[in-house]
Amino acid sequence: MTTSRRLADRKVERFEKNITKRGAVPETGSKKGSNYPVGPILLGFFIFVVIGSSLFQIIRTATSGGMA
Numbered sequence: 001m002t003t004s005r006r007l008a009d010r011k012v013e014r015f016e017k018n019i020t021k022r023g024a025v026p027e028t029g030s031k032k033g034s035n036y037p038v039g040p041i042l043l044g045f046f047i048f049v050v051i052g053s054s055l056f057q058i059i060r061t062a063t064s065g066g067m068a
Contacts, residue, residue: 036043 038046
């Protein structure tokens with residue numbers, strides 16, 4: 001199964017074009033940190049619940065006299 005010379009030259013030419021384009025990535029594609037998976041209100045609520053429950057547990061443990 002032989003490839004014609006014209007097809008082989010076309011493949012080589014495409015490969016050579018890709019070699020020169022390597023590392024030239026557009027800046028817009030690598031934006032990180034601006035699109036969060038959760039909103040700021042949900043994040044604030046989660047932090048409130050976690051810190052509030054830990055404070056409640058500390059106060060409950062301190063008033064019950066230690067290990068209870």
